[in-house]
Amino acid sequence: MFLEKNNTIRAELFRLVDSLSEEEFNRKPDQNSWSPKEIMEHLVKMENTIVKGIKSELADPNSPHAKKKPIQVSTLRLIKVKAPKYTVPKPDYETKEVMKSQLHAARMELLKVYANNDYQVFQDKSLKHPLFGRVPLVQWFPFVGLHEKRHLKQLEKTIKKIKGHKN
Numbered sequence: 266m267f268l269e270k271n272n273t274i275r276a277e278l279f280r281l282v283d284s285l286s287e288e289e290f291n292r293k294p295d296q297n298s299w300s301p302k303e304i305m306e307h308l309v310k311m312e313n314t315i316v317k318g319i320k321s322e323l324a325d326p327n328s329p330h331a332k333k334k335p336i337q338v339s340t341l342r343l344i345k346v347k348a349p350k351y352t353v354p355k356p357d358y359e360t361k362e363v364m365k366s367q368l369h370a371a372r373m374e375l376l377k378v379y380a381n382n383d384y385q386v387f388q389d390k391s392l393k394h395p396l397f398g399r400v401p402l403v404q405w406f407p408f409v410g411l412h413e414k415r416h417l418k419q420l421e422k423t424i425k426k427i428k429g430h431k432n
Contacts (some may be wrong), residue, residue: 268376274312278305278417281424282361291358294426299354301427304363304420306354309405312371312409314352318392319378319402331391331399339411342418346396372409379406 285301293300299307321384322328338344379387387403394400400408 267410270407271372271413274410274414274417275368278308278366278368278413278420279365280314280408281417281420282365283426285361285424287360289424290361290364292427294423298423298425298426299419300356301420301423302359302361302364303354303356304423305368306359306415307348307352308413308416309364309367309371310352310422311356311412312368312375313405314349315392315405315409316371316374316378317400319375321407322390322392323378323386325390327388328392329399330389331401333404334397334403336397336411339408340418341412342415347397375406375409382407389417404405 271415282301282305288302291300291302293303342364387406390402391399392402392405394408
């Protein structure tokens with residue numbers, strides 16, 4: 266089930282973040298990369314955007330049915346996708362605890378949407394994805410974990426760069 270996989274990915278993300286000082290958490294490895302804080306902020310914005318989109322489609326009686334998409338490819342970092350503007354993080358300083366709390370709140374909202382609706386409706390309605398087109402709502406719940414796994418790989422590389430270059 267998606268829940269266990271998503272929880273495992275989230276635990277690993279938090280473990281990595283906990284290994285950083287606040288300064289390292291907010292440090293960019295280079296000008297063209299996100300800091301660990303920015304990666305987490307992107308994840309918060311994405312999960313909140315997905316929740317909002319699912320809620321909107323649930324409320325729309327005309328939300329179309331869609332065929333399942335190969336969302337597993339989301340974890341492949343070879344496939345580059347430009348983050349939508351509304352999910353791009355700000356360079357502002359933030360603590361690890363605040364970002365972890367925001368990410369946790371976003372997940373609780375996602376789980377609430379999942380628990381409070383009939384599974385069949387998730388199969389019957391869809392939400393547009395920038396790369397895959399319309400994706401059945403049922404696939405958005407595991408997609409959140411796959412997207413986070415993609416950025417977990419990014420976070421691992423970012424931490425290696427940060428720990429390797431002490432300023």
